[in-house]
Amino acid sequence: MPDFRSDTVTKPSEAMREAARDADVGDDVYRGDPTVNELEARAAEVVGTEAALYVPSGTMGNQVAIRTHTARGDELLCETDSHIYKWELGGIAQHSGVQARTIDGDDRGALSPEQVHDGYVARDGHRPGTSLLCLENTHNSKGGTAIPVDDIAAAAEAARDHDVSVHLDGARLFNAAAALDVPASEIVAPVDTVMFCLSKGLGAPVGSILAGPESFIEEAHRVRKLFGGGMRQAGMIAAPGLLALDNRTRLHEDHANARLLADGLRDIDGLGVSEPDTNIVLVDTDGPAEQFIDALEAEGVQASRFGPEQVRFCTHWDVDESDVERAVAAAQSI
Numbered sequence: 001m002p003d004f005r006s007d008t009v010t011k012p013s014e015a016m017r018e019a020a021r022d023a024d025v026g027d028d029v030y031r032g033d034p035t036v037n038e039l040e041a042r043a044a045e046v047v048g049t050e051a052a053l054y055v056p057s058g059t060m061g062n063q064v065a066i067r068t069h070t071a072r073g074d075e076l077l078c079e080t081d082s083h084i085y086k087w088e089l090g091g092i093a094q095h096s097g098v099q100a101r102t103i104d105g106d107d108r109g110a111l112s113p114e115q116v117h118d119g120y121v122a123r124d125g126h127r128p129g130t131s132l133l134c135l136e137n138t139h140n141s142k143g144g145t146a147i148p149v150d151d152i153a154a155a156a157e158a159a160r161d162h163d164v165s166v167h168l169d170g171a172r173l174f175n176a177a178a179a180l181d182v183p184a185s186e187i188v189a190p191v192d193t194v195m196f197c198l199s200k201g202l203g204a205p206v207g208s209i210l211a212g213p214e215s216f217i218e219e220a221h222r223v224r225k226l227f228g229g230g231m232r233q234a235g236m237i238a239a240p241g242l243l244a245l246d247n248r249t250r251l252h253e254d255h256a257n258a259r260l261l262a263d264g265l266r267d268i269d270g271l272g273v274s275e276p277d278t279n280i281v282l283v284d285t286d287g288p289a290e291q292f293i294d295a296l297e298a299e300g301v302q303a304s305r306f307g308p309e310q311v312r313f314c315t316h317w318d319v320d321e322s323d324v325e326r327a328v329a330a331a332q333s334i
């Protein structure tokens with residue numbers, strides 16, 4: 001059954017499974033797992049930061065970043081439909097005691113410098129004070145939109161004018177880099193820290209990376225442990241992550257399959273279909289999303305509910321052109 005629910009469903013390759021089996025391991029809490037250390041060093045090099053930390057999930061990477069950047073009672077700025085605000089169980093408040101001030105981004109999910117300046121709150125006898133700006137690229141809820149580097153840099157510069165740190169939720173950073181045709185390090189350069197997922201389009205079974213300055217990552221190590229994320233012989237899962245990071249070859253094909261899917265669905269009356277930048281296609285179903293999803297499943301195709309009348313399809317390395325054609329045919333039969 002072709003599974004378009006998410007790019008989180010990718011299964012590891014045979015090479016990844018062998019790498020897991022053969023991984024050189026140690027106790028990562030004591031910084032003694034050589035494979036984790038190698039992955040962290042490689043990740044920092046790829047995105048151009050001083051250091052990096054391997055974390056079990058993208059959510060933990062984001063929440064560790066927020067907790068490390070902020071103090072209890074601070075305020076952070078984020079886009080209204082950002083993952084950290086919408087999909088992480090209120091972790092901003094629960095884990096960090098921080099208040100989120102949301103801003104409606106543009107149709108790609110970008111925030112303007114003016115919006116950052118307007119959203120900034122100076123700490124005083126009544127107001128909490130903004131200590132962090134969180135951006136997202138690609139932007140999941142807007143349809144995997146790739147936000148141009150200049151837009152990221154302009155928002156980050158506005159934050160820096162107020163000594164506010166900037167974290168980038170780059171769960172699909174390499175999808176953005178592929179779509180924008182720039183190195184990932186160029187997208188990361190304007191921000192202080194970045195989280196990116198190995199477990200989505202890069203295909204690793206588990207794990208994400210939090211990358212940034214050496215001193216920040218040192219403290220993030222402690223916060224990860226506080227959150228229960230200290231791992232032991234994690235080389236078993238980091239080894240597939242290394243392969244995923246070094247073989248980022250599939251993303252352009254995923255994007256082409258998303259365009260093929262969108263073009264096919266757009267020919268179906270009653271459907272509103274996004275124009276994908278990357279591997280996500282949003283479909284406005286003109287009726288309950290659940291009904292559309294159930295009808296797709298009856299035809300052997302899976303997709304995910306993204307709103308009362310919106311369905312999301314994600315392409316990834318476990319779906320190919322024939323699966324896209326099957327999804328279009330399934331939608332046509334509804």
Ligand SMILES: Cc1ncc(COP(=O)(O)O)c(CN[C@H](C(=O)O)[C@H](C)O)c1O
Binds near residue numbers: 058140208
């Ligand atoms: C932008 C962004 N940042 C962070 C995360 C969290 O990563 P994980 O905690 O799932 O590894 C996700 C996962 N997104 C998942 C998906 O898209 O299917 C669900 C919605 O949580 C994400 O899309």
